[in-house]
Amino acid sequence: MDDLQLWDFRFIDFVDIFLVAILLYYIYKLVKGTVAVNIFIGILVIYLAWRLTDYLQMYMLYSIFDGFMKVGIIALIVVFQPEIRKFLLLVGSTNIGGKKSIFKNFKFLKNEDQTTTDVDAIINACSKMGASNTGALIVIERNNNLDFLTTTGDEMNILVSQPIIESIFFKNSPLHDGAIIVDKNVVKATRVILPVNNEKNIPARFGLRHRAAIGITEKTDAIAIAVSEETGQISYIKNGEFMMYKDTHDLTEKIKKDLA
Incomplete structure (x- = not known):
């Protein structure tokens, strides 16, 4: 039971989860409404299959998926080049606390009196x-x-x-x-x-x-x-x-x- 420490949840764990949520949110905003979302889902399915075959010790299928995942980063750069460029521009143009703050992109954190485009x-x-x-x-x-x-x-x-x-x-x-x-x-x-x-x-x-x-x-x-x-x-x-x-x-x- 010593290995199962369900209540050992540190503040840094909360920060980790929160940052991952922000990252996923930005990825969603970048691919939403584009054909890239279908590619993203396909890559996610392959990743889950890779983890599943590893867990089930299905060595032949695992070796195939593992080979794909090893070169996957190159494929991601090629396929998602426009989205990666948008993401880097989005990060580079974000000012913490300013009008382009990442926190103000979440609806529940927006001011009600925020000016909207006519x-x-x-x-x-x-x-x-x-x-x-x-x-x-x-x-x-x-x-x-x-x-x-x-x-x-x-x-x-x-x-x-x-x-x-x-x-x-x-x-x-x-x-x-x-x-x-x-x-x-x-x-x-x-x-x-x-x-x-x-x-x-x-x-x-x-x-x-x-x-x-x-x-x-x-x-x-x-x-x-x-x-x-x-x-x-x-x-x-x-x-x-x-x-x-x-x-x-x-x-x-x-x-x-x-x-x-």
Whole structure:
């Protein structure tokens, strides 16, 4: 009975469990809604099978799974390269106690009066700009801090509203080129230059604006809204994949859900 010390639970054990829970939470947020979640589940199944065959002393199957697990770290780096990059950026942009604190990502630790993005104003502006074939690219921060991009444009501190969004992207406005970055309910930068994705095949009718939206949402967990200057079509881009919406109400609800 000396070996079974159920009540010998140290404070450091609690810290260990808590940190593992945070790690799993961040992994879940990174793979949620992507094909990576299926790969992650597959790897988890293989890991459990590896442990089970070891426990049951099924040596042949164990040797197969063991060989896979030994090279698994290389496979993980290759398969989850975009997610690993997002995770490292997420960790690097986290400030303990600040607005990007990891603790504030948990809903039960969030302040009730936390400012939320006025999605309705943004989508109404996009709908109006689409009607006049005015091109626009709006990037909304989530967990990853995008301050490293604001220096490529003009730093701002403007409260989000429909007239503000429309005036920024007005064709004769000096601010209409490039993207804007929205953090919570503030336009923090305009004329931002985003990394462009040249690898993914997209329809020819979509140009640099959509490639830039794909690029930034692949490299970070931000979401983007693009309005085509040629067709007026509104596109929603997340995790490097874009969807076209005709019903702005559905798009508004989708964005609110992703920002929750």
